Amino acid sequence: MSIIMEQIRKWDEEDSLKEYRNEFYIKENSIYMDGNSLGLLSKRAESSLLNLLDSWKNLGIDGWTSGEEPWFYFAEKLGELSAPLVGAKKEEVMVTGSTTGNLHQLLATFYQPEGKKTKIVADELNFPSDIYAIQSILKLKGLDPQEHLIRVKSRDGHTIHEEDIIQSLNEEVAVLVLPTVLYRSGQLFDIKKITKAAHEKGVIVGWDGCHSVGAIPHEFHNWGVDFAYWCNYKYLNAGPGGVGALFIHEKHFDRTPGLTGWFGSDKQKQFDMKHTFTAAATSGAYQIGTPHIFSMAPLLGSLQMFGEIGMEKIRNKSLHQTRVLMELIVQELSGFDFRLANPKEDARRGGHVSLEHPEAARICKSLKELGVVPDFRKPNIIRLAPAALYTTYKDVYDTVQIIKRIMQEKHYEKHSNEREVVA
Known part of the structure; x- marks a missing residue:
């Protein structure tokens, strides 16, 4: 069954951890999907x-x-x-x-x-x-x-x-x-x-x-x-x-x-x-x-x-969000030469999704330009990590839609396919 916006809204409404998003400093009009590399600042950490x-x-x-x-x-x-x-x-x-x-x-x-x-x-x-x-x-x-x-x-x-x-x-x-x-x-x-x-x-x-x-x-x-x-x-x-x-x-x-x-x-x-x-x-x-x-x-x-x-709630949300992310990738990005490199099974999957593409470095640069913060790893991996404490299901959905736009418009072609100094 296709994942639609109505379902995304329902998951966000039912999210037992949704209030913790308010604890973090999140840049306006930005989707942060790099929590597996550097987590965001919380108000409690600042305090x-x-x-x-x-x-x-x-x-x-x-x-x-x-x-x-x-x-x-x-x-x-x-x-x-x-x-x-x-x-x-x-x-x-x-x-x-x-x-x-x-x-x-x-x-x-x-x-x-x-x-x-x-x-x-x-x-x-x-x-x-x-x-x-x-x-x-x-x-x-x-x-x-x-x-x-x-x-x-x-x-x-x-x-x-x-x-x-x-x-x-x-x-x-x-x-x-x-x-x-x-x-x-x-x-x-x-x-x-x-x-x-x-x-x-x-x-x-x-x-x-x-x-x-x-x-x-x-x-x-x-x-x-x-x-x-x-x-x-x-x-x-x-x-x-x-x-x-x-x-x-x-x-x-x-x-x-x-x-x-x-x-x-x-x-x-x-x-x-x-x-x-x-x-x-x-x-x-x-x-x-x-x-x-x-x-x-x-x-x-x-x-x-x-x-x-508690870690059980965090793990449950993390697993569900990465599963939704993978399903959306299959649903929305077929035909664009993407490949999921991470294990699909819950028991074998960590907290991030690993997306392989020949133009990965260029796509990551386009994502940043369009308000999504991903993580690139050589030679051709885009890492996307929904963080249970501050990532919404809408963030997950919008990230995939922005990748789809990048591919449809060939937005990535304006960038070189080389990593930055810090990837």
Whole structure:
């Protein structure tokens, strides 16, 4: 059955999250479909940042231990608020560092090559920064990445077969590092299944949750995930350069972090100023330097909304909106050489739709010119991400209609088919 405007209006009227759109700053006459790359600013995030600035203004150095949000314990508080989003105990999550910096920390801790067990498995579709970090760690260990990094091949250039991942885990593999969702195609891996299979083969498992946390509920603790890490500026709307986060399963709390620093200390001993490191008994041990308070502050306001809503409602709306988007693409854009590169099944799809076209870069430039903010990824992918907290069904419908207009009028031909400096 065709999707018509009457149905779109009905879905918007019945949307249980529609009031949260009013929490965000949305540019007039603009449709923002890039929340999987950088989420929009919310009024609560703005307020929490201004409150932390105010504490500096009024308290000076006493802001570390005084005021509404003492800075000394702020990372732990944000970790506790983040824990329900990934199915973790509050002690297992810490807001700290950056995605790549945290991966360096985690590999420095968990990658301990011994005997024949020296290899790290990733996938060939992984985000480049993760691969750079793995290569760097291997070199620091005196190992050749060409030999000791195994990248599981894609059969179609868009997705990875989970059986191929599991098959790659032989007796030489020490650590498996995978994204929860492939950043180009939006494929969601079966985290529980892969983690279990890896553990049966004696492999430590780490997950990059950048393209899932805030859009998809996880159960990292119950699934036995060893470690995970993610950014907070995509679906969690923490702002550009927002501080990252990491998860350490409590079964590993007895490990000393591979990279130690002052803020990983037991807080009762940190200011003893001794040269013997006494690690925090939780994931807090994985902090290195002083928390970036103002880069963390917006996340507080954002996490308050996620705590009110719960991840199940967010996931349900996200799945429905991406399903509607896919159906509209098929309905309205047939004959224009588009191809859906993301999995169609709900259980295998992340929070964005991946649309393939030979003129993708030009089409994205036209979309921006006509008021839609998409995301381009080389070589030919248009990523469209309805964000559950602020995207309407009308936004989804209008986006497809604007793409249709671009193709009918050949509007894209005025642009070069090359990416901008920041795609």
